[in-house]
Amino acid sequence: MQQIKTDSSALIVKRTVWRKSKVGGGVTEAHLDQATPPPKLSRIAQYTRGVVLGIVGFSAFAVSTLYAPQALAQVSGEAVMRYRVYSPTGKRHFYSTDKNEVGLLPQSGWQIEGPIYKLLKGTGSIDGVPAVPLYRLYSPILFKHFWTTDPAESAGLTAAGWVAEGADGYVSPKKTANTVPLHRLYLPSVREHLWTTDENEKTVLTTRAGWIFEGTIGFVIPLSAAELANRPPVAAVEVSASTALVTGASLTLTAAVSDLDNNVTKVSFYDGYSLLGTKTSAPYVVELTNSRFGQRNFVAVAEDSLGAVKSSTVYPIEIQPIPQDIVRLLKQSSFGPTPATLQEAQTIGAAAYVDAQLNMPITPYPAYAFMPQNKPDSCIDACERNNYSLYKLQNDFFINTQTAPDQLRQRVAFALSQIFVVSGNEEQIAYANRNYQQLLFDLSFCNFNDILYLVTLHPLMGRYLDMVNNAKATSPTGVQPNENYARELLQLFSIGIWELNQDGTYKRGADGNPIASYDQADILNFSKVLTGWTYPTLAGSTPRFNSPTNYLGAMVQIENQHDVTAKTLLGDVVSPAGLAAQPDLRRAIDNVFAHPNVGPFFSRQLIQHLVTSNPSPAYVGRVAAVFNNNGVGVRGDMKATVRAILLDAEARGDAPADPKFGRLREPVHLTASFARTMGAATDGIYLKNVSAQMGQNLFYSPTVFNYYPADYVVPGTNLEGPQFGIYNATTAFTRANFFYQMTFNNGSNADTGVAGSIGTKIDMTALRSIAGEPWRLVDRINSQLMFGSMNAQMRNAIIEAVNAVASTDVAGRANTALYLAGQSMQFQVER
């Protein structure tokens, strides 16, 4: 049944209709309202039933015979009360057997006059007479309702554009011993009907106010004496909150309910017209968590055992949006803001929040069993999938993005995994990759020098970039030391190809050209340093070069394969001849770490991963300064560096000043953050699969240059946008279609072949529940997904698209709205 239109636009139209009537009929508002004894049925009803609430005053029409006690009608079927409500502004009555509907109307200015008689809810008979339907119709043009028992009249109105809303109930078609007539009156001047069982009212209106009696449309059951004597409850609602009234706040709604008859049976809590919860016994309290920002209008509706319904007055609250600065902080430091993290950061402030994150315990990957390099024949299916591919590691990663409390570490480690790249394309034995990614967790907030050194010695990196089993030259013309790790260590992991100023801009030579930060001779020297290392010795084996593949622990040195000649390192620093493998490596890593490029080179990339693709040189410079010296003389302090990145003025504030600020969410981040922000339930499987389709198969980078280049420039622009390296026509569709899958296709089902799989799904119930009103639906998504950042153009476009979906298709409407918001570049680009 369609809820009566009570929004403000409808009221305005009603007034318009009313004024038209005035012109045509010559009846003034004052005349009807006050000049003659006002036919205020509300007063009659209230008076006659002894109600103590609302308007109590003189009525010229207090008639005691109307509801004279009668014997109970013999009813087969359920009898329900019919309520009458009155709109003083619309000068119109409305009738309903729906207590919920009635209870909500006072918010729009209607007054509940109370139950006035009873109908049968469904088919049945009254005093032995089969009951007939009392049809309810609605005109979307006139914004009013009409009731009739005449099927022909109902059909005629429907043909004329009225909407059939079903039967309000069932009435007897003829007079029986225990029923009273229901009359229909009409006032031509205002084109209003009135339905009443009140004989006196009928008489007064028809003789003194110009109403026309149009007949008796049926016979209904009068209220019992007890029901007439019943007094409705009194309800008032109060709201308390334990935190600031910002988005995500937890609220407690308490209804104070009293009833002289002491027969309250139910209290329903509403926010506007949205039911929040019901209680059938005291205390009448509901808890609200994760409240959305915006105006809240809380109402309690109390019912008693004899059918009286009473609304409290509205308790308005303004939930403030979380400051955009806090929202941005959570975008930068986690895989998506949640109500809880927003509340925390809002409460303690950005700096304290970052510090708390920096000092949070690690949420590790689960331990993975060591497995022999050659897969045992017995290891099939789940064993093979979990141990000899990165299937489980990818899932574990995504689960951490959703639930791990140390979100900042998760983000930083993910960034490190995209700088210090290893790839499952080279080696996908799971425990080795798990240990490597865990090492990045462990090192995220340590010292950059440790990252360089320990990553270098990890056997998985050794395997990927050929430092493992890298032998000294056999002879000047024979096999030479492998250059691979030496080159990428310098080019990708530490200093980059050009000499940099502290702000990340190029140093320039006298000819105006940038200066290479190393040359081939440096590569040759470093390739010699990086000789003499092999896989960690397997238990029971003897240390030797070309040791069997094993990723437990760090690589070990085999001195007779280490090049002990002197090497010239960066800055012409000479590492003397005769050094053993480990001290030679230590000197070389320290030499690289000391290079002035490291601060700006690394800081800029980390800024790009966390905050923005095009940081200003000044921003890079400020962070690099902290990298170079954390304030107490330590270089490479990761905590200080991350803190400087997140708390910099260029990252903070309610809105980024530069239109070019921001970063495209890369696939893993896009899928993880959408799921996290929408509170999806996920086992990670679909998220990793769809991310791979978008060009980012997690931990299977195509090359050591990561899934996309750090300095990629978006074609046709002057914007750096690393993630645009994998954003193209094909993946643009894949990305948009991800949101389609998550909405219209209800996400992804559990994989029955995987133990514990739950699929990936968003609970759309709450969105569907408000889909009747497109603007509310879109505002909810704006609040929940985009934290109020949706611009007006986008909001209007989505509302328009939602309106094109039938109002009955609440799922289609919710899907449409969330899909359109997700696929938008406003969401895909994080600012």
Add this chain to the structure above:
Amino acid sequence: MSNIIVPRRNFLANATALGVGGAVQRLGLAGLSAAAGFGSSTAIAQTANDYKALVCVFLFGGNDGNAMVLPYDQAAYDAYAAVRTVASGINVARPDAAQAVTSNGDGKQYFFHPNLGAFRDLFRIGKLAVQSNVGTLMEPLTRAQYVARSKMRPENLFSHSDQTAQWQSSTSRGDILSGWGGRIADRLTSANGDSAVPLSLSFSGSQMFGNGITTSLLALPTNGNFGIAGAPAATGTPSAAQLARMSAISKINGFANDAGMAGAGATIFKRALDASALIAPITSSTTSAVRTSFTGINSGIANQLYAVARMIEARQTLGHKRDIFFVSQGGYDTHSGQPGAHANLYAQLGAAMLAFYQATLQLGVANQVTSATMSDFGRTFKPASGAGTDHAWGNHQVVMGGAVQGGKVYGNFPVHALGGVDDAGNEGRWIPTTSVDQFGATLSTWFGASNSDLDYIFPNLNRFASRNVGFMG
């Protein structure tokens, strides 16, 4: 190592001279006049038969051309085997005489890697040529000049990202803003009328090669749908809800109204949407006349070349008279374990390219389609620890097609000597004797580029003696 997406020099350094203005500035007069609409392209004859396609087969990671094409003559082979010894683990054995091929002209004998029998056969029938020792150059350069730094070197030699960008852009110093395939498209795009599908297409994601200054490539999937889920079907009446949703997508993304990242993403998205109706039926079709040529081969490179063949098959649907395609095969960064890697990669590559040539025969366009390999760089002639090779420079490429003057090894095959005349150092990093500009200009001329087009496409071409190195006749 698989395919790398070409990055380029950090833009920040030149933040004031960016965008198209910056690009034009760097291109000099030729570029300026082109951008202003002068010296416009050769008119391409609008006849039904006038169709040409250029296919770039990029071998990511740096293919070791030294292992792809080898000298067969005994003395030359011995020089090879003296460095690439059997003990090094990367020696390719000299096969029997039946495997050797003889180059037209000087009559020298060569042989292809044993897993590249397809190349051998195509070479013999004159449909495949080898361009030897081609690479990135600013200007002609000798070993003495390289060592003395008396002539300009390309920047950042031996770096994957930089050398890949230089190969794809034919720009070896300074900012790299566009690819030479894309610049061909800039000049010849009018041949395709107002087709919603760009001239330059990639089956290997975003690539510098196909992005011009005024045109951009479109990255396509090799199969499956290319469109928006839930969009109205090609036939039937769309629902009001569908139409409203599609309309909202356009409005929301406010296509290109945003100067920042969102606008950049929306522009790419819009181009995809515009091309979707034409492309989707092709990529999602499971039937094609050329399927038989690719029966039984399913490597990534084969799938990409099959997709290229299907695009060519649909050239009239697309309204195209000129197409440039980018496909790739990764895995050539053979620092270690080179022989095993090559065995797989070359077998896939040879089979895929032969199938593609057969497909062009099926379509009757064998003489109108030319494919050329490219790669980051060559690899050190000297072996590296672990049966591998390191990053080097000059390299051999193959060119395949009915219009190719095949059966010949072009250019100057390098002297296989460490520290020799062709070596930049002592590890066998060949200094190229033919530049990417010359290699590309030869292909471009065949494709229909005029002399003035060449100046636009290869601004550095004038530094080299020849604009055409002959393999296209």
